Amino acid sequence: MSKTSVSVRIENVTKVFKDVKGKADVIAVNNANFDIEPGELVTLLGPSGCGKTTTLRMIGGFELPTKGKIFLGNEDITFLPPNKRDTATVFQSYGLFPHMNVFDNVAYGLKLRKLPSKQIKDKVMSTLDLVGLKDLAQRAPSKLSGGQQQRVALARSLIVEPSVLLLDEPLSNLDALLREQMRVEIKRIQKTLGITTIYVTHDRVEAMSLSDRIIVMKNGIIRQIGSPNLIYEDPNSKFVAGFVGKVAFLPVEVLEIGETCKVKFEEKTVEVRKFSPEMSPGDSAVIMARPESLKLVDPSKGMIEGEVATNIYLGGSLESFVTTDHGEILVQIDNPAEKKVFAEGEKVSIAIIPHLAKVLPDKDE
Amino acid sequence: MIGLYSWRKLLSFALISVLVFAALFWIFDTLKDSFLKVVRDNQRQLVTVLAESAPRDKELAEDWITAVNKEFNEADIIYVHGVPGWDELQVFTPNEQLRTFYESNYSSEDFEKALESVYYLENYYSSLEYSFEGKSVSLVLAPLIDETRYDMTGFLVFLMSAEAGENYTNLLNIFMIGAFAIFAIIYFISKFFRDPIMGYVIMGLFLMVGIFVAYPLFEAVRLTFLEDGKFSMQTWITILSSKQYLNALWGSVKLGILTASFSTIIGFIFAFVINRTATRGKKFLSTMGLLPVISPPFSLSLSLILLFGSNGLITKQILGLKDFTIYGLGGLTAVQTIGMFPIAFLTLSGVLQAIDSTLEEASLDLNGSRWRTFSKVTFPLAIPGVLSSWLLVFTNSLADFANPLLLAGSYKVLSVEAYIEVTGRNRLGHGAALSILLLMPTLTAFLVQRFWVSRKSYVTVTGKPSSRLSDLVSKPVKFGLITFIVLFIVFILGLYGTIVAGCFVANWGIDYSFTLKNITEALQRGRDAIVDTFTLSAVATPFAGLIAMMAALVIVRKKFAGKKVLEGLILAPFAIPGTLIGISYVLAFNKPPLILVGTGAIIVINYIIRELPVGVEGGVATLRQIDPAIEEAAQDLGADSTTVFRTIVLPLIRPAFISGMSYTFVRSMTAVSAIIFLISAQWYHMTVLIYNFSESIRFGLASVLSTVLIIIVFGAFGLMRLLVPKNEYMEKNVTLN
Numbered sequence A: 001m002s003k004t005s006v007s008v009r010i011e012n013v014t015k016v017f018k019d020v021k022g023k024a025d026v027i028a029v030n031n032a033n034f035d036i037e038p039g040e041l042v043t044l045l046g047p048s049g050c051g052k053t054t055t056l057r058m059i060g061g062f063e064l065p066t067k068g069k070i071f072l073g074n075e076d077i078t079f080l081p082p083n084k085r086d087t088a089t090v091f092q093s094y095g096l097f098p099h100m101n102v103f104d105n106v107a108y109g110l111k112l113r114k115l116p117s118k119q120i121k122d123k124v125m126s127t128l129d130l131v132g133l134k135d136l137a138q139r140a141p142s143k144l145s146g147g148q149q150q151r152v153a154l155a156r157s158l159i160v161e162p163s164v165l166l167l168d169e170p171l172s173n174l175d176a177l178l179r180e181q182m183r184v185e186i187k188r189i190q191k192t193l194g195i196t197t198i199y200v201t202h203d204r205v206e207a208m209s210l211s212d213r214i215i216v217m218k219n220g221i222i223r224q225i226g227s228p229n230l231i232y233e234d235p236n237s238k239f240v241a242g243f244v245g246k247v248a249f250l251p252v253e254v255l256e257i258g259e260t261c262k263v264k265f266e267e268k269t270v271e272v273r274k275f276s277p278e279m280s281p282g283d284s285a286v287i288m289a290r291p292e293s294l295k296l297v298d299p300s301k302g303m304i305e306g307e308v309a310t311n312i313y314l315g316g317s318l319e320s321f322v323t324t325d326h327g328e329i330l331v332q333i334d335n336p337a338e339k340k341v342f343a344e345g346e347k348v349s350i351a352i353i354p355h356l357a358k359v360l361p362d363k364d365e
Numbered sequence B: 001m002i003g004l005y006s007w008r009k010l011l012s013f014a015l016i017s018v019l020v021f022a023a024l025f026w027i028f029d030t031l032k033d034s035f036l037k038v039v040r041d042n043q044r045q046l047v048t049v050l051a052e053s054a055p056r057d058k059e060l061a062e063d064w065i066t067a068v069n070k071e072f073n074e075a076d077i078i079y080v081h082g083v084p085g086w087d088e089l090q091v092f093t094p095n096e097q098l099r100t101f102y103e104s105n106y107s108s109e110d111f112e113k114a115l116e117s118v119y120y121l122e123n124y125y126s127s128l129e130y131s132f133e134g135k136s137v138s139l140v141l142a143p144l145i146d147e148t149r150y151d152m153t154g155f156l157v158f159l160m161s162a163e164a165g166e167n168y169t170n171l172l173n174i175f176m177i178g179a180f181a182i183f184a185i186i187y188f189i190s191k192f193f194r195d196p197i198m199g200y201v202i203m204g205l206f207l208m209v210g211i212f213v214a215y216p217l218f219e220a221v222r223l224t225f226l227e228d229g230k231f232s233m234q235t236w237i238t239i240l241s242s243k244q245y246l247n248a249l250w251g252s253v254k255l256g257i258l259t260a261s262f263s264t265i266i267g268f269i270f271a272f273v274i275n276r277t278a279t280r281g282k283k284f285l286s287t288m289g290l291l292p293v294i295s296p297p298f299s300l301s302l303s304l305i306l307l308f309g310s311n312g313l314i315t316k317q318i319l320g321l322k323d324f325t326i327y328g329l330g331g332l333t334a335v336q337t338i339g340m341f342p343i344a345f346l347t348l349s350g351v352l353q354a355i356d357s358t359l360e361e362a363s364l365d366l367n368g369s370r371w372r373t374f375s376k377v378t379f380p381l382a383i384p385g386v387l388s389s390w391l392l393v394f395t396n397s398l399a400d401f402a403n404p405l406l407l408a409g410s411y412k413v414l415s416v417e418a419y420i421e422v423t424g425r426n427r428l429g430h431g432a433a434l435s436i437l438l439l440m441p442t443l444t445a446f447l448v449q450r451f452w453v454s455r456k457s458y459v460t461v462t463g464k465p466s467s468r469l470s471d472l473v474s475k476p477v478k479f480g481l482i483t484f485i486v487l488f489i490v491f492i493l494g495l496y497g498t499i500v501a502g503c504f505v506a507n508w509g510i511d512y513s514f515t516l517k518n519i520t521e522a523l524q525r526g527r528d529a530i531v532d533t534f535t536l537s538a539v540a541t542p543f544a545g546l547i548a549m550m551a552a553l554v555i556v557r558k559k560f561a562g563k564k565v566l567e568g569l570i571l572a573p574f575a576i577p578g579t580l581i582g583i584s585y586v587l588a589f590n591k592p593p594l595i596l597v598g599t600g601a602i603i604v605i606n607y608i609i610r611e612l613p614v615g616v617e618g619g620v621a622t623l624r625q626i627d628p629a630i631e632e633a634a635q636d637l638g639a640d641s642t643t644v645f646r647t648i649v650l651p652l653i654r655p656a657f658i659s660g661m662s663y664t665f666v667r668s669m670t671a672v673s674a675i676i677f678l679i680s681a682q683w684y685h686m687t688v689l690i691y692n693f694s695e696s697i698r699f700g701l702a703s704v705l706s707t708v709l710i711i712i713v714f715g716a717f718g719l720m721r722l723l724v725p726k727n728e729y730m731e732k733n734v735t736l737n
């Protein structure tokens, strides 16, 4: 299964569903643009109904864009039907063929390609081996567990050696433990084969742990594209910041913008190194504070006063929930053994580690 | 699909279309020309021959002109004796109209030219168009030259019918436009559709319903507004002001109301006992209760006649009644109720099953009496179902043709009246109008049932039928109901037994001695009909099955303009009485461009079109339960539409496919109402033969053929049960007639 990997490019793609029965049209995807490098694993992340599935289905050929173009490598595939394009989709509901056993399900694509049956048999068995289902070849899909079905679907797609693998929330039907196992499995197989992969999910942990890059969407609009690192530490909006991790937003006013950003928080002036460029002095903004970009200090020594509500020990770290005027704020303390710990009920002050926080415009959630 | 268009593609499409159109036009124009030339040559030859052979003696002219006009119908001919300008002209015509025509045109400018031309002994071909008796004709004058070769004794006037040529050129035009349209559509689909195969399927379905549903119905409606080729309301005025026809309409409606009411009551009793009481042998009772649904037409009427007719076993032999007659409203209501109560039974069973019986139990627990529980809980919940079943039976009763044909006597119903108009009185227009009249109440009831009652149902569905069943009625009531059911079933079985007995009786009503003669005679005389019916049904079956499944796939999975129209036209024959379909087929396919009447093809097509709705509905219901991702996955792996259909869709909807096919087969074997208009000497139908035997009082023969039909029907259903062990679609669908 060696094949040179292929890039995917989406150019100004818009999808409008003309809604039947007099309801308004739905703009499922709004002028999307992105590039996926060969061999890369990219996730489409966003809340329900934001257009992830629609985007994936347009790449797979199951929906036609209302506007825009889709390229596989250099080939314009916008109007090619699914059976003519070199993509393979693993559907959210798997779509296994209920009237065929596991072997025939996986062999389906090869039979269409009219391979000799000996070769089909060998390939199917080795692919089933890859996903760990060698012993279940003769089972009916209905007699498999969710995780096994998911792996059959994966094997069925992988066996035709597509240039691009499309996965639509493949793990959403599985329980937490299995989900974690399968995540590792998918990543392993993807890296082994070096296959360009687009993965749809609304689970940020899944996105963070799997992807080379994440595309965050909301209401059909792509909000940010970047590595998990970048998206987490340097989000471009309150929405992205909130969607990819725990965060507190402290309301501030922008005072000055230069190398750093000076903001006013409750009569105090704070200097923050990271900030969105589109703000100007006088704007209202927020400081995005992740739990690990905050620390606890003695009362009135920090920025925000409060009282520790709950402490949760997690071994290597401690999570302190502090009640403040700005709601409950979570502070993460790494290596608590080496630091001063405030007990539940104690008054504390929260300080910001300036190079970890970021100032964002106070727009949308 | 928008994005698939580009200017270059559109331009090349337009260009090629224009080229093809030009080529086609050229071909057809040449054809037209050469044909017209042949027609003209024939005409000239006729003129020459007749001008040569006409008698110069005016004494013989009278006889000659009559004979000649009788012989040649491509022209009307006038004989004129005398030389124009010199003699008094004497005109000989076979009829007065021709003389009038001659006299009224004699002084026209064209005629003057013509007379001048014949005076110089030359034939004259007028370039003007004349009209004679509503038809357009062309005028030819030919001199009658005497033996001197220099003088004339008179001349002939020919009114050449332009019709033959016109019909032909019209036909050619239709073919040319048709050929171009088909080319353009196919070319368009292959160029602009992402999935051309589906495009062709959709186009094929549109063509099919366009030609075989919409076009005949249109022709039927059109005919009712025509009189002598012109628009007229005369047919409708006649129909709607005639007592006889209105009587028939009222007769149909009255019969419908009676049958629907009785059937619903009996159906409800069956459904109630089987779903709401703890009774043993329910399975047997319900199978027996469904039996009449698949009994062939005429069989119940036939056995009713055998038992209660003027020579009936019970009425005459046992009771010795003199004035009793089974023919008429009473007998019809009885036979229709027996044949159609299973529809009510099935509908109401479904409704009662869907009502959560815990509601009833709650009422009983609250110390509601059984009667209160039934009248305040069960029955109100079942009302939409009751209405629905009433309307379904009503529709069926109105559309019923076979039973009234045998049993109506002097009682008039519309379906039979329409048949008599067409076959007995040869008034197709009236027949069409009557069957359209019949469509009105049928369609109304059907639409009300479909879109109003079935929506209003407030049945509470829990998904899991409650296993506990407490009796909703007291012991004596229950006993009474069960006795009623058992007696009813015994009666039905008795009817079937009568038919079988009829096979072995020498002469029912007179001589009850045992004989096998009926069997040999019936099989001998009916052999061709049996073979025909079986062959045609067997040919129609796989087509109907496949087309139904394709149509279901298209309806459920594809988006395209006009889908609602397509769906409507595919399902329409479900609600249209067979009589109307039969008449409209006769009207539409007995003339160019499609002359099919008399062929086996029209019968097969009629089977397919009429039974398609049930297959489609079964397919649609099954497909709706299948995750579209399954088909998408197959396509994703490289399968084109045909492969997806063959390897994925068809195997998954196999139950619907098989039951659709067996349904088509059985219904085709037992069809009457439309088929009776379409049979011919070459292709006969068993059911019609049964009718003919009954009409000529050969009840023994009719019994034998009915029994054969019953055996075939049961065989087909048995086979289907073997292939699809648990079959829900069938039971839902074996209802409409």
Ligand SMILES: Nc1ncnc2c1ncn2[C@@H]1O[C@H](COP(=O)(O)OP(=O)(O)OP(=O)(O)O)[C@@H](O)[C@H]1O
Residues within 6 Å of the ligand: A017, A018, A019, A026, A027, A028, A046, A047, A048, A049, A050, A051, A052, A053, A054, A055, A202
């Ligand atoms: N076939 C369709 N017809 C009409 N509207 C549709 C269709 N498919 C999707 N939509 C609409 O388009 C929008 C985006 O849908 P999409 O399925 O892409 O969301 P999603 O991000 O995959 O959501 P989820 O996480 O719930 O799967 C939604 O508002 C949805 O209602």
Ligand SMILES: [Mg+2]
Residues within 6 Å of the ligand: A052, A053, A054
């Ligand atoms: Mg989705």
